[in-house]
Amino acid sequence: MHRRRRTALVLCATIVTAAPLLTACGNDAHPGAAAVVGDQRITVAQLENRVNEVRAAQRAATPDDAQYEQTIARTGGLTRDTLHSMVLDEVLKKAVEDAGVGVTRKDIQAFRTSLERQVGGPKALETTWLQQYGVAPQRLDDSLRTEIEAQKLATALGVDMNTDAGQATFWKALSDASKKLDVDLNPRYGTWDVQKSSRVDAKTPWVREITAPAQPQPA
Template sequence: MIRRRTAIGVSAVALLATTPLLTACGSDAHPGAAAVVEGDRITVSQLQAQVRDVRDAQEASPQSAELIAGTAQLGRATLNSMIFDRVLAKAADDAGITVSRRDVQQARAEAERAAGGAVKLRRMWLQQYAIAPARIDNTLRTQVVMDRLSRKIGADSSTPEGQAKIVKALGDASSSMNIDVNPRYGKWDAKQVRLGGTQEPWLRPAEPQGGGGAGIGTG
């Protein structure tokens, strides 16, 4: 993946290959939970709902077969992003970073402008990142938070050194959060800030292939 400061923080970009919709049984310690983060349960039903949003959008696309085939481990990648969002929120809170609704609205306007309109943005992000239309604002909020965190700690995400600095800040937050993942989805790597076998959800291409460049510049 291309590392670049102008577009960071997209949840669920590290998609691997179709698992069936997830069953509701959890680990022995946390029945019905896909993960527990600082005592807060991410339930299997919550995870299923996000996966279903993506699948419904994919099924409505003319490229449905291709999109579904390319996101076979969508459930696991989605859980990775759901946990990451909580880690990022803690790191941002620790750094005194806040993001307003207006900030997100401005980011969306920029992203839609860069993509060539709202419809094109929705289509592009579904096709390239498996982001359901209902999750676009959440994804943009993550981008804004990540950019502000990077600036706060003096990290340039376009360089290996800057990326390492960001991972360190997120890893410190992650290590303090007592993250317990249902073994069926893997094991959380606190230092790398991801489920084992997935990629960093906060890195994505700055300009989506095929034109337009939906990546936003938040700084």
Template sequence: MHRRRRTAIIVSALLVAAPLLAACSNEARPGAAAVVGGDRIEVSTVQASVKDVRSAQERAPESEQLIKGTGQLGRAKLYELIVAEVVERAAHDAGVSISRKEIQDGRAAFVQQAGGEEQLAAMYLQQRGVAPDQLNDVVRRDILVGKLATAIGAANTPEGQQKVNKSFTVAAKKLDINVNPRFGVWDSQKLELGDYKAPWITQVTKEQQPAETA
């Protein structure tokens, strides 16, 4: 059956290391890392997210390499929080929602593809700077992006990728995103925070068929 659509996230994010870069300049309210759709993302929220990742990295066998490779995590984690809101808005505008069962089933499929729960957690930590306790939220977003692509008829083509990116851009502009200068300048057209942009944003329409089992 061709019911399932997989985003490139499980391919690109697990096989291509995403650079986690530093910080640059915009305006947000005092104490906020960003304001998205009128809602604040607190600096303390970003700091807590960074702390979770650093703690997970320190426990990993290759801790020194992971920490060195992620540089300043603040911008990358704020980007992740902003994009989560952008995806939610784009999905809402397209009439797309996601159930708990879909999240559970999707995570189970990702676990199978990765070769186990520990392997999946390690891959997300290594390639995307995602701590184990952040994994469910990120998996949920990944699946939602796939459902959005299906809903708007975005095929596995460059044109399809542009179609999904356009839905993100429209959603981002509606949310009127403002970022604290310490984290950089948000660009709703390019979906970038400073010079940081996650690779999967431009690859969301690629499909991955479920692995066949013997």
């Protein structure tokens, strides 16, 4: 299954590694916004809601407290990773529009059905996406749409994503889309590298890193 799906999952490669959460205070260029992508404003509340959806799904899938704490520790960068994904989705959408291709509901359903057959059913697919890509079950179709968009973009560009040259051309299209959208991240979440279409940690003195939920202090 995985070899046939590498075209789109190359998008996940830069965001699935665990990293510490960022908490910060500072002057926001867009109060209440985690990022502004073109005319799309991703609010902090929207970002937190996405993160909470994943945490709730992880909690439901891991009833044992000790195992859940281990899951939290392994996915310490969930907030930043989720924002990266939300911004990259918008960038990809722009690149796909520029290429003149689109994704239909039928495309998504056919792709989902195919994956469900390969992994052993709907529940197995939801579990796989949650564990490997930090996608909550209710966001699965959105994630599959992104994968199909990436595949169609590669096809429209006439590139082979199994080659370095093909990947370079693909990411150049995303870079061009990033420039057009003028991506602006809230400094607490880092900055956006236009050339790589990727979020980059900001080196700021007021950033505090947290790798696990805070423990209660003794009275």
